[in-house]
Amino acid sequence: MGKSLLPPDNGGHDNIEPVDLKKALEDRYLSYALSTIMNRALPDVRDGLKPVHRRIMHAMRLLRLNPDQGFAKCARIVGEVMGKFHPHGDQSIYDALVRLAQDFSMRYPLVDGQGNFGNIDGDNAAAMRYTEARMTDVATELLFGITEDAVDYRPTYNEEDEEPTVLPGAFPNLLANGSSGIAVGMATSVPPHNAAELCDAALHLIDHPDAPVVKLMEFVQGPDFPTGGIIVDSRQSILEAYETGRGGFRVRSRWNQEDQGRGTWVIAVTEIPYGVQKSRLIEKIAELLMARKLPLLEDIRDESAEDIRIVLVPKSRTVDPGLMMESLFKLTELESRFPLNMNVLSRGKVPNVLSLKGVLQEWLDHRREVLVRRSKFRLGEIEKRLEILAGYLIAYLNIDEVIRIIREEDEPKQVMMARWSLTDVQAEAILNMRLRALRKLEEFEIRKEFDALSEEKKQIESLLASVEKQWKTIAWEIQKIRRDFGPEENKELGPRRTQFADAPEHDLTDIAHAMIEKEPVTVVVSEKGWLRAMKGHLTDHSLFGFKEGDGLKLAFHAQTTDKILVFTTGGKFYTIGADRLPGGRGHGEPIRIIVDMENDQDIVTAFVHDPKRKLLLVSHEGNGFVVSEEEVVANTRKGKQVMNVKTPDEATRCLPATGDHVAIVGDNRKMLVFALSEIPEMARGKGVRLQKYKDGGVLDVKTFAMEGGLSWQDSADRTFVRPREELAEWIGNRAAAGRMVPKGFPRTGKFG
Template structure:
């Protein structure tokens, strides 16, 4: 609709607005509001607006650490009515989180009643619960009444609220924070206050300190729920240097001996922000789905402390292997991300490094110190002025009494008579009669001297940057003493360890239920796995026009190698094969097998064996079976063949000699030592042919002789002496096969 098509303005005062501009303005306003006033914490006090308002409201209500508990409904009502015009439930949720010992490292609210638990159960309604501040909250507020921070009008301009709190406690790093704004998010895990204070003190002494220096003090997060961090030091250093990264955290566990070789595993600490009940449900679901074959059962015996009991299938189960499989599949191992996106100086959202966060917190502490000092200086000046007036009054007490009794305007008369200020005259007039005793003059002079000395000290402090930083360091040192690692609250709960170097293949096997299966591959390339070991394959059903190519016994924990005529090897997990119902699935769905290639053979993988692979034209080599394993759909090229040649034979290389039979019915026997061992290639010529190619190959021990079965099932064996005329070197033409050799040209008859 163009401007000319817009409806004309009438009595409704309709104004045309460009939709794009309107959306941009409104969305930008919403985004800024979310970033500045909801989701991101301030780097100085580590609080979001809702938390700051809760703490401030409790301060205004006089709910101190040593005072009585007050109903949470009262606190929420005050916060909502005076400072935070949003839903009461969102305010109560924030209040509850500030009190949960499993959610916040150093609780800011001391709750009484049901405030939820680590299982994820909800807290009681706010009308039932009570709260008061903790020492941490008192530290964050310290100096709020001494002009330490700026205030602004509240949303209805009836009251005033602090823009930021003084923050004597390093709350941002100590308690962490998380939030999702518009186009950005933040996630800061909790840390140990003792370590933060050590890093801050080091930074005061050495302003040029690098993040590497600071990480010597702040080793990593310290979660309220404990656990073990298994991240490398290099990764932790990079996270603190860039402000972005993550930490892998594992549950803490130990073995409990049950005697006679039996044991059970006790999990005592779980990763941060993992709900215990959901964790146990997940493990139980995996047990039912038979994804944890090494685990028999799980029990929750937790009371005040976490105690999850894991019972192994039997006493021979490797506890480390069992736990590694659980770490892979469940939240017993989780990743806690670090994204230190905070409001720098309360205005600019910015991803900060560890050093930048500490620098801004210390700068704020210095500013608070200066502001509190100036406030105290003003108070001292005012008091000294009053005390000066009092001394004048004492020296001229009779005259002062006469003026008060007789003059109509005693204040003005006194000011003129004794050269007093308005404040001094007012203070003298407001004196109590009991203050006129002799002792008072001495007390006033003492107080005057003390305040004068304090004033000189503050003026010296304000004049010296060095003294200011010394005072900030002393304040940080006091916080460190209060929350030292020697105290129950201050001790480090999360420790560090290197991830155990457990065999990856062994862990994968540990996660599969071991069951016997029979793998069946059809001529047209369909595969399936029937339960149990089946010896009679005559009853197997196939699609019309299809038949059995190969069938062999395996376990669900085995790897199956599929070798194709194109010389490629593919790896499949026996547990991943389609079940025995129906005809299975085409192999081409599971692996990227080319259309002009077919399945040559399939077998159970054995890392200890070696294979002899050969093409139709008689080129081949020895390959370790371990080199055949490929973890992708594309497989691994082993034998290089070019049309019209193709891979023809794969046989186990167990023995010291090789017997090769060509389609021309000539046989050659040569030492296997003449065959090269490779992981990929065309190979070398095994036997020379004028026409045709290789028919069959057998690797055997010369001491045992060369044996074969004919079509009638009779067994033939030729000893070393009997084979002398066929013995030669690799790539020779060979001699016509011995008498009794099967017409099929195969050693198996």
């Protein structure tokens, strides 16, 4: 009878189970997080591999793709990995395989690829059916001893097969090749290092287990990226990163100036930071060139072949090459920061952020465990073989009797075991012996092998009994790795590629100017607070157009590299780069869009920043003080509060504090002249009383040099000058009331 098509009778129940949503989500998200952390994103500190890479290595070993064998199609390797060990997408496996073969991604590639495996421009590898691969010498070191019970195995996802939980890892792979990954709630980022330096540090750590990180840094100077570059961090910050396992490294491109004759030159970039795509980098620089953000640079060319060569052409021969490169480092990926976060699976189980010493120590402990397990495995093999050899020797001594028993007895095995007290294994081995092995010579060979194995057994037993001997053996193994991958023997992989240097000191304002094209502009401020920058130095102000009901407040000449300071009635200073002002088309933009200015405030004045000057700030009620212009620059949109004013008072004047005297006129048309030195210099505050009023406030203020006298202009633009003698009755002390203005003073009450 066939299968029933009806569902089984559920006895009247609908089999629905109520589940607490919060608990279900917590449990499921936790199991997902754990699976991502353990089986996907974080490398194991012992072999430096994530599961997908470990499975690729294991599958390539099973396919016998050793460095001295032929290549196999990548599709075959990926199929093997996916079918037996890694039940995920073939593309993700192939991408991992490709990366292991890229010499610009891996400091010590684990896969030797044949075909197109992508390039530093970010182009993809060819499809897996076209490319071929086999293991490199580094991969064989990682796998060395895996057949000798060096590591634990676990069932694969379908329990049809077994896979190693970790590789023996004779090569310090985690630090040598680095790793990066994002898990759930944690990430890892380990830069590549130089294997020879790591081996030296590990050997030192074997001899001095208490060595601090600072001592290990005498061997491991810092990261060693496959793409070279120059690290421009201080030794102190690198040490701090290695001690805590967290930090970062600033990596710059390597460049040199090439003379082109007749005083002209270009810059050739020959190494770029690790992880930066060359084509994307050049695109970005070209975009900045088009946007006129790199005024010192004329052109960029990519002349790379196998090696990298990016040519940068300066605007003119007078450009400072260091300054030009600084501006490029600031704006582009010619300088990038590689983060360090040594968050790895410690002992293969616990995610942990380790120091440089911690990582090396765990690798050494793993090597010792592998050594002990391999030794025990070898000991077991030897004991099995010695048992058989002992049986053979008994057989040779009694060969005629053995032959008689085999010929005549029904149960020769039992008879032999009883006669010479042989074990089952020995009797079986004798029965399976070939006739040709009965030669006279063979007995001599067996004795020789027996003695040699007995000697080896003694050595292994003494090794297992002495921790000191174990570390000596590990040191010998590490020295072999140091020799094979060090700069002396291995000219290609051995020498350090990344160098160290201090970033040259340049003035920050020079660098800022190098990023802005210097052009003359006229800054226009309207009555209602609209700002714009017209191209060129314009003198005819009647050309400016304004919105209806608006007009010109002030206009002044500047360069695009200048900083514009804006002072408001609330006593705040705002700083705006002249290059950030809207262009002259239209009416510009309201200042409140450009900076965060309060609605109840207005612009008092605006001018080009000159750090060497001092300013006199005056409020309507007659308070004031002198401030250095360096102090008032604001670095944020919020501006900088310099003059403290409480409503109804407000800031009304801001003028350069030049000369040695101050003339001040109030709404009451009284004028007072006093020495500028009587006004204190402050960085911030309310200021001091400048002139006393019964009612009203300040109308105008002027600073001047008494030697040249006090001048003012009347409505007909005629200039009047009063020397010291004629000002005698107005000269007094600060905070006096002053006297009525002299004859001929403008009706407006302003100095003009």
